[in-house]
Amino acid sequence: MGYFVDVEPGVNLFVEDINPGGSKTIVFIHGWPLSHKQFEYQFNVLPAMGYRCIGIDWRGFGHSDKPIGGYNFDRLADDIRAVVAALQLNNFTLAGHSTGGAIAIRYMARYNGYGVSKLVLIDAAAPTGFTTETANKLLAETLNDRPKMLQGVTDTFFFQYITVPFSDWFFQMGLQAASWSTAAIIILLRDENLMADLPKIVVPTLIIHGIHDRVIPFTQAQELKQKIRNSVLVPFQYSGHGPFWEERDKFNQLLTQFIDYEAMIV
Template sequence: MEYFITVESGVRVFVQDLNPMGKKTILFIHGWPLSHKQYEYQFNILPSMNIRCIGMDWRGFGNSDKPFVGYNFDRLADDIRVIIETLKLKDITLAGHSAGGAVAIRYIARHQGYGVSKLVLIDAQSPGSVPQQDANMFISGTLTDRPKMLAGLTDLFFFKHITAPFTEWFFQIGLQGAGWSTAAVMVTLRDENVRGDLGQIHVPTLIIHGLHDKVVPFANAEETHKLISNSVLVPFHYSSHVPFLDERDYFNRLLMQFVE
């Protein structure tokens, strides 16, 4: 099932809902600058394991509406709240990747974990911000030559070799976003952080992180693990920033075990 949910006046967010009758539910939050399509290799498998998989596109990305404003952590977290309320979701696992992990953390803290019983952080941008120099480079690249900036992400995001067609698929996901939203989220990642939110997370939390992550160093995951009391950290030894693609089979097994 696919539908649009209005999260505020004039702004609709795209939602893909697979296996609505599944025993367990995972709401997937994508990373910057991607969309729900990044989880294709989870959506291919998990619904057949009696798991309901819901993917949403942030405002400004994928199939969602692309307003010029609304790209701070609070607003993005509020969009998740509307999705959870509209779909009447309860006892779900919230899974966030990279910047989506930061948004998931903010959601738990800001909305007292409404509807969520478990949390999965995948190479999450936590606890600190994206370093200013790196963020400014991404912002400048976005505003001057976004296709070139996006093309360069594959070298940062992947540890394993990927084919040219797979690289093109990944590149096209990034192109679906708007330039202004791509830059605006990176400004948020530079200027905000979720360090103060971590002490408010009390649900069981699985932290998955690639040992070779060039975007969010593994040391960040170790610090996040220390700051979330009820958490488990699992290093992915053959992954960089996208373990759900680099080590998809292991990732899927681990996620299924945690959800159950």
């Protein structure tokens, strides 16, 4: 089921809640500039296995409201906390991709991981995001020819071949976002650093990263592994920035194993 959650006056986030009666809950935070729909190939499978899957569109993206402000890590983490409170979630796995991974890290640091039993970081844009050069190029394109920018992102996102219809679907997902929120997140990823947040993460953490990632280098996943206690890094050998699609069977199996077993995966 889909519904809206009020996170502050005048701002509502769209939440997709699949299999609310599931025995274990996974909260998915999408990447920039997409929406919860990027996890379609998890939502197809995991609820049928008994998991409750919750996809959240951040402010400015997908079906959520698109205010002119609030695009900083604190506010985005506050939005997640508001959804957790509204849905009365506890003992859930928090899974964030790319910028969603960065938001998840700030949530863990800002709220002492409230309600989270396990953390999954998927090609996370952390501890840093874009280089100044990359960010400035993306920003200029966003403000002058956003469709061109989105096509470029789509073209560099995957390591494996994608069909033209799939590329079109991915492209249209990015166009759902507001131009101002798209630009604001580029600036955020250019200017912010999450290094100080990492020691505050204490729950078991699974780090997944495609070794061919051209958006967020694999070396950043190795840095996360060094800085986050009780973490394990699993390289995805045939993925770029989208292992949730490129190696979806392996991704789904690894995710469920991590959630179901008490011992860390090695």
